[in-house]
Amino acid sequence: GAGVSQSPRYKVAKRGQDVALRCDPISGHVSLFWYQQALGQGPEFLTYFQNEAQLDKSGLPSDRFFAERPEGSVSTLKIQRTQQEDSAVYLCASSLEQGGTMAYSPLHFGNGTRLTVT
Amino acid sequence: AQKVTQAQTEISVVEKEDVTLDCVYETRDTTYYLFWYKQPPSGELVFLIRRNSFDEQNEISGRYSWNFQKSTSSFNFTITASQVVDSAVYFCALKGPSSGTYKYIFGTGTRLKVLA
Numbered sequence: 001g002a003g004v005s006q007s008p009r010y011k012v013a014k015r016g017q018d019v020a021l022r023c024d025p026i027s028g029h030v031s032l033f034w035y036q037q038a039l040g041q042g043p044e045f046l047t048y049f050q051n052e053a054q055l056d057k058s059g060l061p062s063d064r065f066f067a068e069r070p071e072g073s074v075s076t077l078k079i080q081r082t083q084q085e086d087s088a089v090y091l092c093a094s095s096l097e098q099g100g101t102m103a104y105s106p107l108h109f110g111n112g113t114r115l116t117v118t
Numbered sequence: 119a120q121k122v123t124q125a126q127t128e129i130s131v132v133e134k135e136d137v138t139l140d141c142v143y144e145t146r147d148t149t150y151y152l153f154w155y156k157q158p159p160s161g162e163l164v165f166l167i168r169r170n171s172f173d174e175q176n177e178i179s180g181r182y183s184w185n186f187q188k189s190t191s192s193f194n195f196t197i198t199a200s201q202v203v204d205s206a207v208y209f210c211a212l213k214g215p216s217s218g219t220y221k222y223i224f225g226t227g228t229r230l231k232v233l234a
Contacts (some may be wrong), residue, residue, distance in 0.1 A: 003162075033220070042122075042209050042224030043163070056220045072211060089161065099220040104151040104170070104213055109163040 002026075004110035012116045013082045019079045021113045023092030030076050031099045033107060034067055035091040043091055050098050051073060061086075065113050082117045091116045120217045122225035124180050126213040129230040131200050139195045139228045141210030147171075151187030152186065152193045157227070169193065181231050198207075200232045 005024040007017035013019050025032050030051055035043035035057075046061040051072035060067070064083075069075040079086055121144040124173065131137045143152065150171045155163040169186050177184045181198045197204055207227045216222050 027214040028183045031220075033222075040226070044224075045218070045221045048220035056208075056214075056218070058218065059221075093162065103220075104168065106153065106168055107163070108165070109155075111161040114161075 004092055004094055005068055006090075006110035008113060009111060010114050010116075012118060015084060015117055016081050017114065018078065018080045021079075021090050021115070023075045023094075023110060025073065025075070025079070025092065025094030026096075026108055027073075029094035029096050029108070031095045031097065031103075031105070032069055033093040033095075034075070034077050035093065036061075037089040037091055037112070039088070040111050045091075046077070048099055050063055055099070062106075079115075084117050086114055087117045120147075120212055120214060120223045122223055124208075124210055124225035124228050125227075126228045128229040128231065132233050133202060134199050136196060136198050137200050137230065137232075139197075139208050139210075139230065141193045141195065141225060143193065143210070143212050144190050145191075145212060145214050145216060147214035147216050148178060150212060153211040153213070153222070154184065154193075154195050155209045155211065155224075157209060161204070163209065166195075185205050197230075200230075202232050202234050205230055205232045 032049040035055040037043045048056040049069040064079045064080045089112040091112045093109045095105040097105040123142045186234040210225045
């Protein structure tokens with residue numbers, strides 16, 4: 001596609017519900033990132049995929065958060081038993097280059113999914 | 119530690135004024151890259167510029183210019199003759215080996231409001 005697509009744009013969940021957020025990266029992009037952006041803050045790293053391999057999940061806040069990218073394209077971020085502190089915008093980004101210590105490609109972001117947990 | 123500080127939380131200017139957004143970073147790396155992104159109300163972060171640590175030349179792109187000074191660990195962004203469409207949140211970001219292999223470190227952003 002022309003850009004990174006995320007769905008849904010908005011999600012309201014009751015505390016304790018499970019949610020699934022989808023990211024469709026730019027076609028052919030090897031790297032896929034998930035970031036969490038709290039209100040008034042900058043994006044915070046959650047996890048990184050290189051193709052279908054999840055190479056870094058150090059930013060996931062708890063074991064309630066799970067991400068996958070089974071075929072190396074579309075990715076899903078799942079949050080189980082949502083809590084109020086999970087309320088944030090979840091941003092997906094992709095880049096053509098594979099990630100790594102010496103990788104500095106600009107990230108292409110989607111519009112994000114705004115999750116509100118009530 | 120890798121850190122990006124954007125001390126200006128919010129700036130308001132009148133259209134056609136010039137405005138500078140500050141970015142100060144901390145890193146122990148000798149090779150690193152700095153970025154600026156724009157986040158309009160639609161939510162998508164739009165890439166504006168990337169600069170590597172060995173290139174201290176200032177860059178100009180239309181009404182945008184960037185001043186990178188390693189001596190003060192700053193990478194400031196100036197918009198000349200601001201327009202209402204420039205209203206957005208602007209983020210400075212850093213990536214270097216000490217960020218973690220895959221992490222880009224973002225500042226907290228500066229919200230720019232350009233008033234007609």
